[in-house]
Amino acid sequence: MKIKNMQGNVIFTGIRDDLRGASLCEADLRRVDLSEADLTGATLSDADLRRATLIDADLREADLCGANLREADLRDADLREANLSYANLAGADLRYADLRDADLRAAKLAGADLREANIARARLTASVGRLDFGGWSVCVRETHTSIGCLVHENRKWLSWGPDAPEIAEMHRDAPAWWARYGSAVKAAITAVQG
Secondary structure, eight states, X not given: OEEEBTTSOEEEESOTTBOTTOBOTTBBOTTOBOTTOBOTTOBOTTOBOTTOBOTTOBOTTOBOTTOBOTTOBOTTOBOTTOBOTTOBOTTOBOTTOBOTTOEETTOBOTTOBOTTOBOTTOEEGGGOEEEEETTEEEEEXXXXXXXXXXXXXXXXXXXXXXXXXXXXXXXXXXXXXXHHHHHXXXXXXXXXXX
16 A cells, blocks of 8 residues: 655555554545554644545544544544544544544534544543534533523533423424434533533
8 A cells, every 4th residue: 555645755655454653644545445444653644534434443642633534434433542633524424433532622523423422531622612413503611502592501411311391492303403412412511521
């Protein structure tokens, strides 16, 4: 496997499955399939990974600072302690990804799917997290969270299930929306508060 940077120079030659510690700064990895690849400790800062497939990839402690992961498939990826600061994760599929202790400061998460992702102890920008799910924007702060135009204390959001009367009163679609995205919103609240 040969990987080139954005200028067309070969920066890596090796086996696709074992990229541990590889230096892939500014690599052009658009649409590449790196499912199940071992990228532990790899340097991918400013790499272009738009629409890349990284299902079940091991990206523990990887440096993805400034990487473009727009619409990348990161389902079940292990991103523990990864540096994703300033990364573009807009529209990325992060379902079931492990983002514990990841650095997500200044990362773009608009439209990212974080359902069932583990973001415990993840570092978010200035104790604020922004997500977009199913047509409603979510802004998580240390004490309050807004979903659409509604703002409530985090302790209330954390206590409400999809059948809560408070949720039903918000909008006719709110119970179904909360059933689908509530766990991701609660995980974001917990991460910001932590």
